[in-house]
Amino acid sequence: MKLDEAKKQFVAAWGSFGSNWGINRTMAQIHALLLVSHEPLSADDVMEQLAISRGNVNMNLRELIDWTLVDRVIITGERKEFFTAEKDIWKVARIIVKERKKRELEPMLKFLDSISEVDGDKNDKAVKTFTEAIENIKKFSLQADKTLDTIIKADENWFVGTLLKLFK
Amino acid sequence: MKLDEAKKQFVAAWGSFGSNWGINRTMAQIHALLLVSHEPLSADDVMEQLAISRGNVNMNLRELIDWTLVDRVIITGERKEFFTAEKDIWKVARIIVKERKKRELEPMLKFLDSISEVDGDKNDKAVKTFTEAIENIKKFSLQADKTLDTIIKADENWFVGTLLKLFK
């Protein structure tokens, strides 16, 4: 397969993969494009290669920078800004875990606390089912939170070593 | 807080949580409603409590059953079908992991295999960057696949025991 064709397919696949995960398609495509580029790209490069508008590129690049998945780079002698993506996939995974935890899990934990106390007889089956469900979800989420924290802090070697051994 | 109010808030929260994860909001809301119900609900109950149409309820319940998150139950003397959700949150998590792995990770792995060989000089920086990126993503995905398999097979005790200890 030709390099350009393979790149194109990868960008498309990564885009649809991302959109399963609440990340918009274009954002994932730009990320994919930068992941497989051997040199930094300008906004114009991205516009051209993905055939999308300047505004769209700008907004999604900003979002990627916000996630710390992409960095602006200065190229001497160039007026334009250029962009590169973090290439270490373990680091990428840790960044995504960290961001999603912050944006989703932590608010959920806060919310669960806020509804854990309901009026009424604790022996009432309806009340009991509800409070037990919430308690279990809270326990689970706290555990997930801790586990994810450890993963975020861990490096690849820890992962491949300890965890892989554990999961033989 | 009153039980009904707490339930309503939980359903709304679970719905928006779900939609971050590529699960449609209504599907997540129906799941939430069943999670905190002490008795099975009929399609009419769901329609009424969530104020949504019959068709919508039907389609999303079918999807939930397909995911094995919800079961049909027969109530003697009743003509209608009723529905309950799996209440064990660890089991729920394992089901979701399993389904998403099947629907997303496995196709991605297949795809990565299909583009790993590109024409051209292996010393060409562009080719090298691409093949290395794909190889790394493949390695990562294979590792994730294995790890998730172990999690799917594990039970809660294993989780809380071994994994929690590991993650002190």
Added chain:
DNA sequence: TTTAATTTTCAATAATTTTTGAAAGTTTGA
């Protein structure tokens, strides 16, 4: 400064996804 290059914003528009609801299909009891 001034001006040209570049980036950002955002209202309008387009694309996509979800929901509705009525008609068609199925099941069950009499």
Added chain:
DNA sequence: TCAAACTTTCAAAAATTATTGAAAATTAAA
């Protein structure tokens, strides 16, 4: 068998989300 109860389907409509592109803002060279 019939008919009422219930479930499923799916085209059209509504809601949501993403994209465009031109104008405004910013930046940097001269």
